[in-house]
Amino acid sequence: MGKVAVITGGAQGIGKGIAERLGNDGFKIVISDMNIDLAQETVKEFKEANIDALAVKGNVSKQDEQFAVVKEAVDKFGSVDVFINNAGIDQVEAVEDITPENLEKIFNVNVFGTVYGTQAAAKQMKKQDNGGKIINACSIAGKTAFELLGAYSATKFAVHGLTQVSAKELAQFNIKVNAYCPGIVGTGMWDRIDEGMVEYKGMKQGEAWQEQVDNIPLQRSQTPEDVASLVSYLASSDADYMTGQAINIDGGIEVH
Numbered sequence: 001m002g003k004v005a006v007i008t009g010g011a012q013g014i015g016k017g018i019a020e021r022l023g024n025d026g027f028k029i030v031i032s033d034m035n036i037d038l039a040q041e042t043v044k045e046f047k048e049a050n051i052d053a054l055a056v057k058g059n060v061s062k063q064d065e066q067f068a069v070v071k072e073a074v075d076k077f078g079s080v081d082v083f084i085n086n087a088g089i090d091q092v093e094a095v096e097d098i099t100p101e102n103l104e105k106i107f108n109v110n111v112f113g114t115v116y117g118t119q120a121a122a123k124q125m126k127k128q129d130n131g132g133k134i135i136n137a138c139s140i141a142g143k144t145a146f147e148l149l150g151a152y153s154a155t156k157f158a159v160h161g162l163t164q165v166s167a168k169e170l171a172q173f174n175i176k177v178n179a180y181c182p183g184i185v186g187t188g189m190w191d192r193i194d195e196g197m198v199e200y201k202g203m204k205q206g207e208a209w210q211e212q213v214d215n216i217p218l219q220r221s222q223t224p225e226d227v228a229s230l231v232s233y234l235a236s237s238d239a240d241y242m243t244g245q246a247i248n249i250d251g252g253i254e255v256h
């Protein structure tokens with residue numbers, strides 16, 4: 001049986017790009033997403049391209065649903081070898097304006113979701129006793145400041161920390177935990193961020209996006225495929241000695 005990768009939030013955007021790449025790398029693919037209709041459409045597309053895939057409805061902020069996704073993956077394909085905590089949401093708000101409701105909502109998805117996904121994946125991988133890879137969606141906003149993305153940025157700093165701690169705790173089981181830190185990727189998320197920033201700053205539609213893109217040393221915005229190439233490496237045996245890392249893939253915006 002081939003290896004199996006679960007990608008949360010894989011119906012569209014970066015998650016879809018990762019799922020497609022891992023499918024082409026030979027993984028059987030499980031897409032878990034709240035938007036089950038879109039997840040099913042994506043799976044149909046993949047099957048037409050000879051990628052063996054399954055769509056499962058799952059809200060990452062619900063612990064029981066994350067465990068149910070893993071169970072469905074195992075029932076269908078026999079194992080979970082790679083688990084990508086990709087699902088995430090954005091919010092555009094000055095720190096002074098962040099409401100308790102919004103703060104709770106974004107932490108529920110981006111942080112609690114990553115914890116629950118890690119728990120569900122680790123339990124199954126330990127049972128399989130064959131190691132595994134857990135790969136988290138961080139961001140360059142999980143390492144540095146982005147104006148008006150305070151709550152979002154705080155969740156990604158948390159994901160960065162969780163990646164490091166999970167890596168230390170799970171290393172004894174040969175489970176590696178790493179994270180990808182994209183920059184400015186052209187997905188639905190950035191359409192919403194642009195909308196929010198435009199409103200805050202009195203700009204025209206597309207201006208906030210363009211301002212960020214103009215700041216990228218490699219002089220183009222990022223695609224899901226750019227991110228997927230890093231994740232493909234992290235999921236592969238070539239990365240078997242790497243754990244606890246949060247790796248920038250951002251066209252050179254953040255250099256250390």
Ligand SMILES: NC(=O)C1=CN([C@@H]2O[C@H](COP(=O)(O)OP(=O)(O)OC[C@H]3O[C@@H](n4cnc5c(N)ncnc54)[C@H](O)[C@@H]3O)[C@@H](O)[C@H]2O)C=CC1
Pocket residue numbers: 008009010011012013014015032033034035058059060061086087088089109113137138139140181182183184185186187188189190
């Ligand atoms: N777009 C960007 O520029 C960057 C994105 N990222 C991160 O990459 C990840 C993916 O981002 P995008 O593809 O841009 O987002 P997106 O908004 O285009 O797609 C997100 C997907 O996650 C699903 N989703 C949302 N909440 C969910 C939940 N509670 N449970 C299950 N599924 C849920 C949505 O239905 C959607 O299919 C996120 O964690 C994001 O923070 C990191 C850096 C840059």
Ligand SMILES: CC(=O)C(C)=O
Pocket residue numbers: 090139140141146182183184185189193
């Ligand atoms: C959405 C996001 O993480 C950035 C850096 O734009």
